Amino acid sequence: MLQFLWNFDHELHFYSVCKLCSFYNMQLTLEFGGGLELLCNSVKIHNVNVELQNGAEKLTMKDLLSWIRTNLIKERPEMFMKGDTVRPGVLALVNDCDWELSGQLDTTLEEKDVVVFISTLHGG
Amino acid sequence: MSEMTRLPLASETSTKAAKRRALRPSLPYLKSSLLGSAFTLWDCYCDCDSMDHGGGEASAILRQLEDLKASKSEIERQISALEARFQEIALQQPNGSVSNGSCPPTIPSVGSGYGHDLSPQMIYRYSRHLLLPSFGVQGQSKLLKSSILVVGAGGLGSPVLLYLAASGVGRLGVVDHDVVELNNMHRQIIHTESFIGQPKVKSAAAACHSINSTIQVVEYQEPLRTSNALEIMSKYDIIVDATDNAPSRYMINDCCVVLGKPLVSGAAVGLEGQLTVFNYNGGPCYRCLFPTPPPTTACQRCSDAGVLGVVPGVIGCLQALEAIKIASAVGEPLSERMLLFDALSGRIRNVKIRGQSPQCVVCGVKAPFSKQQFQEFDYENFTHSPLTPLPLKLNLLQPDSRINSKEYKEKLVSGEAHVLVDVRPEHHFKIVSLPNSLNIPLSRLEARLPEITSALKEKEDQRGTDSGSGGQVYVICRRGNDSQRAVQYLQKMGFTSAKDIIGGLEGWAHEVDPNVPTY
Numbered sequence: 241m242l243q244f245l246w247n248f249d250h251e252l253h254f255y256s257v258c259k260l261c262s263f264y265n266m267q268l269t270l271e272f273g274g275g276l277e278l279l280c281n282s283v284k285i286h287n288v289n290v291e292l293q294n295g296a297e298k299l300t301m302k303d304l305l306s307w308i309r310t311n312l313i314k315e316r317p318e319m320f321m322k323g324d325t326v327r328p329g330v331l332a333l334v335n336d337c338d339w340e341l342s343g344q345l346d347t348t349l350e351e352k353d354v355v356v357f358i359s360t361l362h363g364g
Numbered sequence: 365m366s367e368m369t370r371l372p373l374a375s376e377t378s379t380k381a382a383k384r385r386a387l388r389p390s391l392p393y394l395k396s397s398l399l400g401s402a403f404t405l406w407d408c409y410c411d412c413d414s415m416d417h418g419g420g421e422a423s424a425i426l427r428q429l430e431d432l433k434a435s436k437s438e439i440e441r442q443i444s445a446l447e448a449r450f451q452e453i454a455l456q457q458p459n460g461s462v463s464n465g466s467c468p469p470t471i472p473s474v475g476s477g478y479g480h481d482l483s484p485q486m487i488y489r490y491s492r493h494l495l496l497p498s499f500g501v502q503g504q505s506k507l508l509k510s511s512i513l514v515v516g517a518g519g520l521g522s523p524v525l526l527y528l529a530a531s532g533v534g535r536l537g538v539v540d541h542d543v544v545e546l547n548n549m550h551r552q553i554i555h556t557e558s559f560i561g562q563p564k565v566k567s568a569a570a571a572c573h574s575i576n577s578t579i580q581v582v583e584y585q586e587p588l589r590t591s592n593a594l595e596i597m598s599k600y601d602i603i604v605d606a607t608d609n610a611p612s613r614y615m616i617n618d619c620c621v622v623l624g625k626p627l628v629s630g631a632a633v634g635l636e637g638q639l640t641v642f643n644y645n646g647g648p649c650y651r652c653l654f655p656t657p658p659p660t661t662a663c664q665r666c667s668d669a670g671v672l673g674v675v676p677g678v679i680g681c682l683q684a685l686e687a688i689k690i691a692s693a694v695g696e697p698l699s700e701r702m703l704l705f706d707a708l709s710g711r712i713r714n715v716k717i718r719g720q721s722p723q724c725v726v727c728g729v730k731a732p733f734s735k736q737q738f739q740e741f742d743y744e745n746f747t748h749s750p751l752t753p754l755p756l757k758l759n760l761l762q763p764d765s766r767i768n769s770k771e772y773k774e775k776l777v778s779g780e781a782h783v784l785v786d787v788r789p790e791h792h793f794k795i796v797s798l799p800n801s802l803n804i805p806l807s808r809l810e811a812r813l814p815e816i817t818s819a820l821k822e823k824e825d826q827r828g829t830d831s832g833s834g835g836q837v838y839v840i841c842r843r844g845n846d847s848q849r850a851v852q853y854l855q856k857m858g859f860t861s862a863k864d865i866i867g868g869l870e871g872w873a874h875e876v877d878p879n880v881p882t883y
Contacts, residue, residue, distance in 0.1 A: 273706065274636060275664055284706075315807075319662060329658025331702075333715050340718040356713070358704060360654060363633035363666045364520035364608040364676055 265289040266299050266351055270308065274359030276330065279320055280312045288312075301332065302345040304355065320357070331358045433558050437570065444573030448580065480505055489578075490532055503692035504532065510691035511535035513600035515588055515616055517564040518542075519666065519676030520606035520630050520683060522554035527684035529572035533691060535580045536572060537600055540564040541587040541752060547883070551666075551673035587752050588612065590739045593619045602687050605629045606680065610663050611743040611751045617642060617650035621727045622738050626690050626697070630683040633664045635672055637679035637705040640698055640717070641686055643727065647699035652721040657747040665753065675707050760848040765855070765863050769872040772838060772865050781827050782836040783819045787850045792842060796869065796881050806846045809853060816859070837862040844868040 270286045277284045290307050292299055302324060313320055319327065325345055326332055332339040333356040339347050349355070480501045486508070487494065493504050512533050514521050517540040528536055542564050544555045552564075559567035565583040572581045584596055588607075593615060597603055603625050605616045613629070620627040626644040631637065643649045666676075682703065689695040704713040726733040744750055767775075775782065786793055786801040793803040802819055804812045816837060823835040837859050841847040847864035854862040865871065873880040 273704065274638070275634070275662070275669075284709075319659075327658065327662070328656035329654060329662055331653070331717070336713065336715045338715065338717040341716065356715070358638075359662060360658065361631035361633045361636065361638050362608065362610045362613060362663050363669070363671065364516055364518055364606050364631055364679075 264292045266292060266349065268304070268349065268352070269354045270312070271354065271356040272358075273356065274361055276320060276357050276359045279315055279317075281314055286312060299349045300345065301334070301339060301343075301347040301349065301355075304349060305345070326357065329360045331360065332356070333358070437558055440574070441566075441570050444570065444577055447577035448573060482508075486532070486578075489576075493531070499692065499694055503694050506692045507688065508532050508534050510602065511537070511600045512602045512604060512687050512691060513537040513539065513597060514604045514606055515539045515612070516606035516608065517552070517554065517568040518548065518606065518608060519551040519671065519673070520632060520680040521568070521604075522552045523677050523680035524604050524606055524630075524684045524687070525568050525572055526554055526575065527681060528687060529576045529579055529581070531684075531688055532576065533579060533688075535582065535600070537582040537584060537596065538565050538568050538572075539584040539586070539588050539596065540568070541585060551671060551676055553673075553677065588615065589751065590615060590619075590741060590743070594623065594735060594738065597625060598623050600625065602690050603627050604683055604687055606683065608665065609749060609751065609753050610657055610660075611747040611749055613650060614657065614747060615741075615743045615751070618726050618733055618738050618741065621649050621651075622733055622735055628683050628686045628690070630676075630679040632676035632679045632705075633666055633671055634669050635675055635707040637675050637707070638702060639679055639682050639686070639705070640702040641690070642699075644690065644697055644699040646720055648718055648720045649724060649727040651726045652719075652724045653717060655721075655724065660748050663749060667755075672707060675705070678705060678707070755843055756845055757843075758845045758848055760852055761864060765851055766848075766866050767838070767863050768866045769875045772872075773876045775836075775838075780836060781823045782838055783816060783823060785816060785837060785839045785850070787839055787841050787846050795883055798840065798869070798872070798880075801840065806841075806850055809850055813857060816854075838865055839863070840865045840872075841868045843870050 267287070267289055270288055272280055272284055272286075280286065288311075290299060290304060293303070296303070305321060305324065305326070309317055309321060320330070321327055332344075334342050334347055334349070335354055336356070482490070482494075482501060482505065486504075490504050493499050493507075494501055496503070510533055512528055512535075514524050514528070514537065517525060517538050521538070521540070525536065525538060540563070544552070544559045544562055544564055544567050546557075546560055548555060549557065549560075554571045555564065555567045556571075559570075563583075563585045565585045569581040569583050572579070582599075584592075586592065588596065597616075597619050603616060603620050605613060605627055607613060607616065613631075617627060617629075619625075620643045624643075627642040627650070628639075629642055629650065630639045641647065642653075686698055690697050700717055700719055702715050702717050704715065705711075706713075720727060722728050722730065725731070784798060784801040786797055786803045787806040787809065788803070789805045789807075790803060797803065802815065804815060820835045820837065827835075837854060839847040839850045839854070839862060841850070841864075844864065844867045847868060851862045851864045867874070869880065870882050873882050
C-alpha cells in the first residue's frame, strides 16, 4: 500500500498529514451473512472507516474484531465472538480468502479490503 | 390394469421367469384393490340411499378418491419397478434379444460396436450430454457406471435427486426417515400432493423412476446413524449431504473420511445458501473447516427461520452439478473453495477456503479416524443437538407458573381480567394471532414493559374496584418456549403471577380451536 501512496501526490499528502497527527482512518467494506447480519441491525454490508489506535502503524484482524464488537454489534455479541476471535461456525474471509490462509487474527488489513463474516448454515 | 396383465404375456423369452417373479406381488394386490373399490362404491351407495346428500356423500367420494389415488400410485410404482427390471435384464443380454411390448422394436443394448457401451436408446436419451465436447460419450459412460448417495430428500435433496436421475447416474441411493407434509411442498419439489403422509424416499424414488426408468434407485427409509452409515455409504462412490442439521453434517463428513468418499455439501436457510466439496483429492473435510461445532442457538432451521423455496432449489441444483462433475471426471469440483449464494442481492461469491488441516482430528495425518472411532462417536452430544430434530420443548418454569390452553379457555369464558401478551416476532403475529392479544416480541420485552403495565391498568379500570390485586398476565408464543423465557423475565421484573400458556398457539390449535391455523 505504501508504494501505491507514494505514486500519487494527493494520497501522499493525505498520508503525511495523518502521520503528523498520528492517527489514520482505514476504509474497509465489512459484510455479514448467514444470519450474522441480524446482530448488526440486519444490515449486511457496512462501509466503514476504522480509526487506527494512536501510534499504531497497521490494522490487524484482531484489532478489527474488537472494533466491530464495539461499533457494529448491537446484540448478542456471543453469537459473533468467543474470546478474542470469532465463535465456532463463523468463517472470516479477507478479500474472498479464508483468513486461515492469511494469518487469522494476525492478518494485516489494507485500505479498501473487503472482510466477510459468514455463519455456516446447516438447514436444507 | 391392462398394462399390468399385458406385460407378462409380452414375450416368450428367457427372462419370462424373472418377469413373473417381479410381477408376483402385484396379483394379490390387484385383487384386494378391486375389493377395496367395491366397498367404497357400496359405502357411497348407502349414503345416497339414506338421502344424505351433504357431508356423507362428500366424505364417501373423498374416501374413494383417496383409495383410487393410492391404487394409482401403487400401480405406477409397480410399472416403474418392472420397467427398471426390464431395462436391467435387457442390459444383461449380450445380443439384446429382449423386447418389450410397450417399447419400439428389439434394441441391441450392450456392445454397440461403436467403441463404447451406450445403447441406441441411451444415445438418444442422453444425446445433449453427448453433444458437449467436454462431456461426451466418456463423461456419460462414467456417469452411467457411477453410484451416488443422497442423504435427505427435502429442499436440497429434491433437485439433487431429480437431476441425478435425469442425467443417468447408474445407481442412486436416497436416505430419509421422514414423511411428506403439506408445508414441504413449496420447496421439496420432488414430492407431489398425492404423496402427503407417505415416506419421502418412496415419493422421491417414484419421481426419479418416472423421469428415468433405466436407472436403479435404492430406498433407505431410515435415519442415518453411526450404526448404519458405514454400511450404506460404503456402497456408493459419491455422497451428497442434503440434510438439515449439524450433527448429521459432522457424522456424514466423518463417515466419508473413514471410507474415503468425496462429499458434496450444501446448505440453505432463509435467503442464503452455501456449497462446497469436502474430502476430495486431498482437500479439506468439514472438520478441517469447522473443528468445533457452533452453539445450538446459531443453528437456524427452516422450520423456525423460514426459507424461500427456490433457495435450496438453487443450491441443490449446484450440488447435483458438483456430483455429476466428480462422477464423470469433468471440470473442477468445488474443493478448497466455497460458493456463497445471497438470493436477495442476487450475488454469488466464490471464496477460497483452507486446505486439509494436518491437525484435523478426523482426516489429519497424525491420527486418522478409524471405523470403530466413528461408530462410537456421539454426534448428538458433540453438537448438543439431535440427529433427527424435533421441535424444542423447554421446561423452565414451576408448574404453578404455567397453564394449558384448555385452562386458559376457561379463564376466557369466566371473564377473568387479564392481559394476553404474545411474544412472537411481529411477522409471526401477522400470520395468525388470538383476539385481544398484545404483541410484544421477546427481543423487545424489556423496552416495552410499560405497555403491559398500562394494559393491566386499563383492564382494572374497566372492571372497577373488584380486582384490587391487579390483573393476571398470560404469555403465549408459537410452541411454548419463548413464552417461558418471557415469564421468567416478567416474574423477575415484578409481574410475579405471570404465567405462560403451555404449547403456545400450536397447543391452542390442537386442544381448543382446530380452526386456528398452524404454521
